[in-house]
Ligand SMILES: Nc1ncnc2c1ncn2[C@@H]1O[C@H](COP(=O)(O)OP(=O)(O)OP(=O)(O)O)[C@@H](O)[C@H]1O
């Protein structure tokens with residue numbers, strides 16, 4: 001097909017030889033099948049910020065590192081330079097997460113480069129070599145659902161051990177190749193250690209899996225794998241081979257309200273100090 005304008009820079013750089021066809025146009029990106037030498041790959045072209053939806057929400061940005069404080073200030077102020085930086089940070093987040101996860105042994109498409117807002121990665125394919133279907137599009141038996149659910153929990157544990165939470169995991173962001181589920185779509189991936197929403201987002205990701213597979217295997221409906229993983233993770237006890245039960249013991253001790261209030265007071269004072277010293281600057 002005629003090369004889309006956004007992929008032209010990659011053709012000029014010799015990163016892409018041919019654009020074969022458009023695969024999908026989603027909320028955040030348009031995805032193409034491309035040829036790079038002998039290889040068939042996938043090019044994800046990010047939409048401009050104003051065409052995108054909810055993912056820019058603050059909770060996803062939190063804890064992300066930018067290179068220097070000038071960039072951070074510009075991003076906070078929303079200057080043109082700041083918006084450009086934010087745009088790049090967003091686009092690079094996915095390629096960074098893919099590299100990190102591929103290195104940790106998570107089943108994700110192998111990334112190559114993110115150039116001019118286009119992410120180049122391996123095309124996930126089915127047994128016949130066609131673009132792999134989304135999990136949402138495959139029929140599952142109960143046994144298969146249980147098997148895929150277990151495989152995906154294992155992948156989520158691997159991700160968490162690498163410090164990453166997907167943040168938008170669902171049957172629409174999982175492809176199924178000949179060997180099983182492959183996780184995609186990670187621009188909103190969050191840092192497990194520094195994001196204050198981490199526990200909530202992890203639980204939501206894992207609950208999405210249980211409720212989807214629960215349609216085929218209802219015994220998954222009341223499992224609590226997300227809570228269990230998070231408890232182990234925060235206790236420093238989560239390993240890539242930890243056996244999970246899906247159950248967490250109910251907290252029986254009374255809550256220590258005094259200690260919580262004390263923590264809140266400390267945090268408030270810290271914030272007041274921070275604001276004061278910022279004003280003085
Ligand atoms: N590496 C890949 N291999 C095969 N197909 C892919 C790959 N990456 C993306 N796709 C296809 O393109 C679709 C959109 O990709 P992705 O989910 O990353 O973008 P998105 O803009 O967030 O889309 P959506 O709004 O549908 O979630 C996927 O559902 C999948 O069908």
Ligand SMILES: [Mg+2]
Pocket residue numbers: 026172173185
């Ligand atoms: Mg998606």
